[in-house]
Amino acid sequence: MQRKIDHGRDEEAVRRFVERLALDLVATGIPRMPARIYAALLVAEEGRGTAAELAEFLQVSPAAVSGAVRYLTQVALVTRERDPGARRDHYRVTEDQWSQAILQQDVLFTQWERTLREGMEAVGQASPAAARLAETWEFLQLMREEIPVLVDKWQARLAALRASQGRG
Structure with missing residues (x-):
């Protein structure tokens, strides 16, 4: 989602994977949008992204991202952080x-x-x-x-x- 590093990454395959993983997570009881956000963060190069980046990647509204990350932070799968001097929050897959x-x-x-x-x-x-x-x-x-x-x-x-x- 942030800088692009080519490790042989196939963006179309990545998008399909995100949707498949999200469906698997939904089957465990995680709501659909948080599952998609979590899967997208897992495949992000740095394990993090802004609401705008996540919305663009998943082709959803920023409001949908906001509600989903609220859920993910409550269940300790994602943390919210802000770089010094930055105005935007980043959402990161929680360490461990x-x-x-x-x-x-x-x-x-x-x-x-x-x-x-x-x-x-x-x-x-x-x-x-x-x-x-x-x-x-x-x-x-x-x-x-x-x-x-x-x-x-x-x-x-x-x-x-x-x-x-x-x-x-």
């Missing part, structure tokens, strides 16, 4: 975005656990509904225990990958 997005879920899991406990009390501890709620609560407990372990493993793997690419 997946770890940050997953770790952010811990707050939600804690809230859900409290709500599930209330639900178990409301339906009666011995009811089939309470059993289903308890299974959901246990799953969230497992997730909260395992996510930090997985993130640590990922960060070690990411460091090794970056070192092998000379980006350590």
